[in-house]
Amino acid sequence: MLPDPFSTPCLHVVYRPDLGQLTGRWLRSVTEAELHAGYTALRQAALHHGCGCWLIDSRRRTNRSLNGPEWVTTDFLPAVQQALGAPLHVCFLVLPDYLRSLPDALPGAAAGGPVQFARFVDEGAANAWLAARAPAG
Structure with missing residues (x-):
């Protein structure tokens, strides 16, 4: 599948209209500037396609020294949701070791709120979770 024009050197972006899903696959570990540039690209693609179902593959981002997860879930995703309306x-x-390292209670989306996120090690389970939430169309 061809990358979306919103792809960056660090993040491969693909929009799947058949699934109503935007996929971003990190290609390697990134700097903080690259992290923000990649997420900005995802935001632009989501607004362009009107897409609120995302799969973000972070398994190649093995350097987790940045405070990315907190910024993404508490600041970035709510702002994108507001922009999408x-x-x-x-x-x-994510990789299994990374998932095991996360605290049980992470700040983030309230159940039933306009922003929902989950972490998976299995892509099939992740896609099933998204499919259950995709708008009927």
């Missing part, structure tokens, strides 16, 4: 459902694919 529609619910935002995001699943993150």
